Amino acid sequence: MKVWISFDMEGVAGIVDWDQCRPGGDGYALGCALLQDEVNAAIEGALAGGATEIVLNDSHGRMANLDPRKIAGAAQYISGRHKPHYMMEGLDGTFDAVFFIGYHGSISGPPSAMSHTYNPEVFSGAKVNGCYVGESGINALLAEHYGVPIALVTGDEVTSQETKPFAAGAVQVITKESITRFSAKSLHPATSCRLIRAGAEEAVRKVAAGAMPVPGLASPAVLDLEFQTADMAHVATWVRGTSRTGDRAVRISGDNLLEIFESFVAVTYITRQAGGR
DSSP states (O other): OEEEEEEOSTTSTTOOSGGGTSTTSTTHHHHHHHHHHHHHHHHHHHHHHTOOEEEEEEOSTTSOOSOGGGOGGGOEEEOOSOOTTGGGTTOOTTOSEEEEEEEOOOTTSSOOTTOOSSOTTTEEEEEETTEEOOHHHHHHHHHHHHTOOEEEEEEEHHHHHHHGGGOTTOEEEEEEEEEETTEEEEOOHHHHHHHHHHHHHHHHHHHHTTOOOOOOOOSSEEEEEEESSHHHHHHHTTSTTEEEEETTEEEEEESOHHHHHHHHHHHHHHHHHHTTO
């Protein structure tokens, strides 16, 4: 049983400010410690459920937020920037389950702690097959391509609701209830970790029992992207497979979900320049 884990940071219990998520911030060390504990809880639960191999993909910021020496269960760790598949690096069809740990709500949805969709300076919204999604929904394109179910999702209640359309069988662990974009009522970290550990074990057992469906995204698929400015949309059209659908919007569509996702990653990287960095 192979489990692949993509982990972000904003959905972790106790994290409510960019200062906790960015290197150099006064709260960053604490943020990393809270993240490491939740990731380790997911690993421990997966192993208890029968997982035999676990691969982590660091999906937040500079993507090097864990102390490798403290990773539980001898899990493998993909870290560092400029990865071709970004938040989904390392996933392929040999895996049996996908976990999304510490995920957050979309920029276009209800208030969610530090909500954004990949780059808050660039994207103001994203739709998959006509429905607004966050990072989880975009990332589900690759899970669908490889036929791997999303088995566990952790984060706030907005994240839970946003992932249900393409993670219908997933175990959901709500770590906090968002109040505004920069406030939330979090579980105690020990409680959050206990629930994640139990949720991961349950998720792996459900996968082993054949009770976890793949995302079920229809193909051909359509990914619509909305930008903060028209300049960003223009730059996005330089990427293969994109077409302009409005002053601040482009579309990527086709039968190959891997190609759609790869084009999106290229858009994400290239529009950072139009965003001023």
